[in-house]
Amino acid sequence: MVKADKPGKARTASLSGNAKTRHTVLLKGKKYIGTPYLWGGTTPKGFDCSGLIHYLYHQEGVNIPRNSREQFSRLQATSEPQPGDLVFFRKKGVINHVGLYLGGGRMLHAPQTGMRVRVENIKRGKWPGRYAGARKAVKDKSAFILAANGKSKKAAASGKLLAKNDKTARKAADNKAKLARRQAIAASNKRLAKESRTIHSKGRIVSAR
Incomplete structure (x- = not known):
């Protein structure tokens, strides 16, 4: 910078x-x-x-x-x-x-x-x-x-450093946004998997009855 x-x-x-x-x-x-x-x-x-x-x-x-x-x-x-x-x-x-x-x-x-x-x-x-x-x-x-x-x-x-700074800042922001999206997807998948296990578990209990 x-x-x-x-x-x-x-x-x-x-x-x-x-x-x-x-x-x-x-x-x-x-x-x-x-x-x-x-x-x-x-x-x-x-x-x-x-x-x-x-x-x-x-x-x-x-x-x-x-x-x-x-x-x-x-x-x-x-x-x-x-x-x-x-x-x-x-x-x-x-x-x-x-x-x-x-x-x-x-x-x-x-x-x-x-x-x-x-x-x-x-x-x-x-x-x-x-x-x-x-x-x-x-x-x-x-x-x-x-x-x-x-x-x-x-x-x-020369203006080259300024352009590089702008590009670096944009890249950092993009990477941060991508990470946030990946974390959100991972959290959603984890929640769905948990719900699926719960439903499956309840199904076994009903069958046992």
Whole structure:
């Protein structure tokens, strides 16, 4: 899924204006950890998932769509999210959640009613199976990474990893559905066999009489 950043393996060679925007969004976003979740919320009094993202970038003068579905459909796709990018999740095939990628497989997000803004690992729990892909709120044309060997490499988004993630998620869902059907059939057959034995047993008792 998302490739975790490895501390010490790479560092940013330079920050463009957009990279600085993402960096600022990250710093400010962490200040809202603990803020209550509020459906439709777009202020520090309370956020929903897309409201938090919209607020953070709007404060930096970046105009992005308000809800997660539009953010996912209209923003630039990336197969390898960088800190400050957006990570999206789907439920029953529909985009319904977004978080701010922090790096290292972690995201900052407003989970759901009754919870507060927090940091979670998107490689654990329910998140891997629901991962839909990543998007850039701001483009960075000069996103260069200085690798451990000292050579500069330009970050490339081929889209192959994103497609692979989608295919893997669909395959996992199909396998889960097939398993559920097999279990249901097995349970039904077991119940029918039990009923058949009961009827057969009662038949022997009647004959004996």
